[in-house]
Amino acid sequence: MTTTRVWCDRCGEPADAGGHPACRAARELEPPRFCAHCRRRMKVQVLPVGWAAACVEHGELRG
Amino acid sequence: MPEILDQARKQVLENGVGLDEAGVLAVLNLPDEHLPAALQLAHEVRMRWCGPEVEVEGIVSLKTGGCPEDCHFCSQSGLFTSPVRSVLLDIPSLVKAAKQTAATGATEFCIVAAVRGPDARLMKQLREGVAAIRAEVDIQIAASLGMLSQEQVDELVDMGVHRYNHNLETCRSYFPNVVTTHSWEERWETLRMVRESGMEVCCGGILGLGETVEQRAEFAAQLASLDPHEVPLNFLNPRPGTPLGDRPVVEGKDALRAIAAFRLAMPRTILRYAGGRELTLGDLGTREGLLGGINAVIVGNYLTTLGRPATDDLALLDDLKMPVKALSATL
Numbered sequence: 079m080t081t082t083r084v085w086c087d088r089c090g091e092p093a094d095a096g097g098h099p100a101c102r103a104a105r106e107l108e109p110p111r112f113c114a115h116c117r118r119r120m121k122v123q124v125l126p127v128g129w130a131a132a133c134v135e136h137g138e139l140r141g
Numbered sequence: 142m143p144e145i146l147d148q149a150r151k152q153v154l155e156n157g158v159g160l161d162e163a164g165v166l167a168v169l170n171l172p173d174e175h176l177p178a179a180l181q182l183a184h185e186v187r188m189r190w191c192g193p194e195v196e197v198e199g200i201v202s203l204k205t206g207g208c209p210e211d212c213h214f215c216s217q218s219g220l221f222t223s224p225v226r227s228v229l230l231d232i233p234s235l236v237k238a239a240k241q242t243a244a245t246g247a248t249e250f251c252i253v254a255a256v257r258g259p260d261a262r263l264m265k266q267l268r269e270g271v272a273a274i275r276a277e278v279d280i281q282i283a284a285s286l287g288m289l290s291q292e293q294v295d296e297l298v299d300m301g302v303h304r305y306n307h308n309l310e311t312c313r314s315y316f317p318n319v320v321t322t323h324s325w326e327e328r329w330e331t332l333r334m335v336r337e338s339g340m341e342v343c344c345g346g347i348l349g350l351g352e353t354v355e356q357r358a359e360f361a362a363q364l365a366s367l368d369p370h371e372v373p374l375n376f377l378n379p380r381p382g383t384p385l386g387d388r389p390v391v392e393g394k395d396a397l398r399a400i401a402a403f404r405l406a407m408p409r410t411i412l413r414y415a416g417g418r419e420l421t422l423g424d425l426g427t428r429e430g431l432l433g434g435i436n437a438v439i440v441g442n443y444l445t446t447l448g449r450p451a452t453d454d455l456a457l458l459d460d461l462k463m464p465v466k467a468l469s470a471t472l
């Protein structure tokens with residue numbers, strides 16, 4: 079299992095040095111959609127308070 | 142004072158009769174310098190015909206994504222390359238979401254599913270979910286499950302669902318540009334059955350889909366003719382991968398003009414801030430809208446995107462001295 083964040087969790091493109099400023103701004107009002115480790119699309123449940131995002135390989139994130 | 146606002150003061154504020162399509166269009170076309178007066182009048186209309194209370198609602202997605210329809214704004218359609226995946230919410234999590242919503246002081250909890258219309262499995266899930274919520278949480282339950290058959294309408298009434306949301310989304314003339322897998326008339330038919338069942342009708346839409354100002358006025362007039370109990374007003378939040386993903390967001394002043402105009406078209410309806418307000422209006426605009434005709438909010442997160450924390454909205458209402466509508470007042 080890798081722990082480096084290789085992919086942008088919003089657009090699923092490679093996480094480059096620029097850091098995807100538009101994606102980062104959008105993420106203030108969005109949950110992640112892609113696993114940052116493997117680029118899989120995650121199953122995301124938004125709740126009135128918080129969200130949960132699951133990657134089959136890398137487990138669940140909550141926010 | 143522009144003539145349309147003088148007319149609205151007599152017709153809408155004093156007599157409670159909403160503006161027609163031409164009147165709404167005149168408000169939507171008001172130059173910026175008259176926007177404060179339009180908002181002020183819309184606020185007076187809201188206070189006179191609805192009162193100072195604000196209805197607070199939370200929403201949750203029971204079934205997310207994978208929808209067979211093609212509403213061009215929607216990240217939950219399975220027909221676009223949107224990153225939103227299908228997921229189902231289990232009943233314990235649904236009850237927890239209802240509890241979190243009630244804890245904010247909200248009186249409304251709307252359960253939403255991304256479907257053309259519900260199948261037997263979804264209706265069963267909803268029945269169990271509604272029963273579980275009613276056993277543990279003091280909150281009114283609304284639902285939004287797409288197009289319904291008469292049997293399904295009756296079933297929802299039987300479950301105790303008190304309000305049904307089904308948005309027309311945009312005016313009749315523009316609808317085919319936004320949705321091709323079903324018609325505006327099919328949506329209208331569901332709304333007709335809901336109305337006849339005695340459930341409260343909640344019907345609104347999204348501004349910023351590419352409709353003209355004339356079509357915005359058309360939409361307000363069509364909603365007014367439906368006379369819904371509640372109108373949720375969304376502003377497009379362009380979603381990656383959808384056909385409308387590259388559209389610009391609605392300009393703040395245009396959004397405020399629309400809020401005032403929709404209120405002047407429908408003096409008695411619950412006019413609710415729904416999705417996209419954070420992006421289009423920000424904190425300042427949110428406040429202006431609440432002082433310009435809005436009398437209800439969705440607090441917390443939306444279905445696939447996040448809202449600002451409920452506490453921020455509640456603090457704003459407190460600051461504006463607008464009481465949150467209590468459960469006893471709504472029963």
Ligand code: SF4
Binds near residue numbers: 209256
């Ligand atoms: S029917 Fe509802 S969930 Fe399905 S694509 Fe249209 S707006 Fe989205």
Ligand SMILES: [Zn+2]
Binds near residue numbers: 089090
């Ligand atoms: Zn990105």
Ligand SMILES: [Zn+2]
Binds near residue numbers: 116133135136137
């Ligand atoms: Zn992963």
